[in-house]
Amino acid sequence: MALKTFSRDQVAKLVIIDSKVYDLSKFAKVHPGGISVLLDSEIAGQDATERFYELHRTEVIEKYTRLQVGVVEGEEVAPSRVPGAISSVPYAEPTWLAPGGYHSPYYKEHHRRFQKVYRRFVEDVVVPDAQARESDGQAPSKHVVEEMCRLNILAMQIGPGKHLNGRVLMDGLISHEEFDPFIELIITQSAAKLHARGYNDGLGGGTIIGLPPVINFAQPALRDRVVEDALSGKRPICLAVTEPFAGSDVAGIRTRARKTEDGYWIVNGSKKWITTGTRAHWFTTACRTDDGEIVVLLIERGDGVETKPIKTLYSATAGTAFITFDNVRVPDSHRLGPGTPGLLIILTNFSHERWVLVAHNIARQRVIYEECMKWANQRKVFGKPLSSQAVVRQKLAAMIARFESCQSWLEAITFQMCRMSPEEQAKNLAGPIALLKMHATRESQKTAADAVQIFGGRGITKTGTSLRMHPSDESAHFVSSFGHGAVRRAFSPLSFDRLAAAPRV
Ligand SMILES: Cc1cc2nc3c(=O)[nH]c(=O)nc-3n(C[C@H](O)[C@H](O)[C@H](O)COP(=O)(O)OP(=O)(O)OC[C@H]3O[C@@H](n4cnc5c(N)ncnc54)[C@H](O)[C@@H]3O)c2cc1C
Structure with missing residues (x-):
């Protein structure tokens, strides 16, 4: 075998990490500290595995595999992590997934089948976007939202119900009979793997809490239209209950809805901390009538509706909004559940x-x-x-x-x-x-x-x-x-x- 030869100068610019040989001068181009940090730190020409991991994550080295120039002769190189693999850190997975043969009364073969494919999807499609958007604060990317909708993941996150009718779940990976709250639990808990709290809320937060009142209490024609809008990702929805004056005390809301003689409601007021509100098209909105009753109106973005971002401790990707309604005209057909008290609609959602x-x-x-x-x-x-x-x-x-x-x-x-x-x-x-x-x-x-x-x-x-x-x-x-x-x-x-x-x- 023809071996690659190195001059002494070149060897001083090589480094060993995990039995793999990297060219330090190439690292220098991407390292925030530049070449001098790398050469001064007594790692040049050495095995720097221990020093490297004192300061870096494995992801760093995985990201730069292209800078690898060889391997150390006779040494075993650890295989790279398989995408979607179960963590080998003890207790890093729920016991039903942990290696070691734990038994569970809840999880069946179809849950395992789903979990395997879904985690791979999360790692391949969602994680890269989550990391990028969590840091730049932009909305989740269109291709991710479209894929989540195409696979009906957003629909499954709402749980079992009539909104799933006619939908193919995860490209047919599971049937409707197999879908249950444990599948929903797998999807929901997988979000932790994004390491991006704001992104996760921005991806489905508004829909998960804003759409169920529509599914359960809207008139059929409106319900079907809004469900399709929200679950296709084209016109998102959010839940607008909290106000500057009323948070825990939901019954204390002040946003006014005045009924007109020609069958409309005129809405005035403000809502605070509304997840995905900055991008929402539909607003499931709790209002108070002149009689003091609480009604829930489905308000469409349009004249008189204004949303502004609110800064929070997590990423702006969540789309947390301050909303003002200024003389917004809402058709009476957009009132949810005539016959069901508005407060009950809100509370059953919680x-x-x-x-x-x-x-x-x-x-x-x-x-x-x-x-x-x-x-x-x-x-x-x-x-x-x-x-x-x-x-x-x-x-x-x-x-x-x-x-x-x-x-x-x-x-x-x-x-x-x-x-x-x-x-x-x-x-x-x-x-x-x-x-x-x-x-x-x-x-x-x-x-x-x-x-x-x-x-x-x-x-x-x-x-x-x-x-x-x-x-x-x-x-x-x-x-x-x-x-x-x-x-x-x-x-x-x-x-x-x-x-x-x-x-x-
Ligand atoms: C990031 C984020 C996203 C949100 N997204 C939405 C959304 O999408 N839609 C929406 O409608 N709302 C949303 N909210 C609002 C959230 O639901 C409210 O923050 C929550 O209901 C509490 O209301 P508050 O913050 O006004 O607290 P307050 O009601 O002012 O209460 C202040 C504190 O006092 C405590 N407290 C209140 N009453 C009592 C009592 N009787 N006894 C003892 N302690 C009490 C509360 O627990 C709280 O700790 C969001 C909030 C945040 C921070």
Whole structure:
């Protein structure tokens, strides 16, 4: 075999990472610190694997495979991660997915079939866009929205119901009989893998909470039109309940709807913090009549409707809006559920919304833990990995106990959703779901605090090996930057049984 030859000068510009040889001078072109940082840092011509992973994620090296010039003779090169693969970090997957033969009463073959394909779709199609848009604050890209709609993912995120009629689910991967709230749970919890909280809300947030009142309470002709608009992604919808004056106290809303003699409503008022409101075409809007009654009107974007972005702690991709209605004319046929009190329409919507929030929250706790586990094994402090400190291992164990117990409760409730009618769910599950939301979000705040502790300064910065989180919003959901790669150490310092055998990721 003809071997490539190197001059001594050239060798000084090579570096070994994971038994692969890279050309440092090529790295220098993309490295923020330039060539001098790389040459001065005593890595040139050496095996820099350990130094590299002290400061970088695996994704960094995966991104630059084109800069690889060879491999070290006789050394085994670890295979690259297969896209969509189950994480090999212990407890990074719910137990039904974890390697080791766990049994579940809930998940069947079709759930596994769906999960496998769906995760691959998320990684291939959604994650790259989520990362780009989360940082530039733009709306989710058209090609992603179109694909989500074509596969009817957005429709499935609303759960079982008549809006699914006639729709092919995920290119026929599952049948209508197989679709159930556990498929919805898989989709919802997969969003944590985006590591992009604002993007996720921007992608489906408005539809998931804004469309169900239309599906359940609008007159058929209007319902079909709006469902098609929203689920095709062409004219999105949002839920406009909260106002500057009334948040928790929904019954205290002040947006006025005055009935005219020619069969219209004239709407005046403002709404605050409306997810995807900046881009929405339809607004499921809670209003108060002159009689003091609450009505829900479906308002179309047009004359008198103005939306402005509100800055939040997460990305502007969520499209969070301040909305003003200035003498907006709304046909009476756009009133939802004549005969059903407006407050009831709003309140029946909340349980599913809370279930979605809880599912997101618990999945994100798990993702945060995974980040912490990787970092604690990767980061050396005082000459030892962080994970060798008992206090750090105790925090990781506490995180696992928190999200695993929450997940078990969530799955128990989800199973009830599979068996109960919508009416039974409204009667029996509103309490447990609200309690779980209270419990999970409080538990997640403890995990957020522990995660910041484990990440140190990187716990509050945005770039590099950082962990971003904002435990301050209403459900204390938090976000992390896109996952670490390598677990740079064997898990031997950790005493949990499943850690010992974990391979590098
Ligand atoms: C990012 C984001 C997105 C949102 N998206 C939407 C959306 O799409 N559509 C929509 O309609 N709304 C949306 N909201 C609004 C959200 O639903 C409200 O923030 C929530 O209902 C709480 O209202 P508030 O913020 O006005 O708090 P307030 O009602 O002012 O309450 C302040 C605090 O007091 C507590 N509190 C209130 N009453 C009591 C009480 N009786 N006893 C003890 N404590 C109490 C509350 O829990 C809260 O912690 C969004 C908010 C955020 C932050």
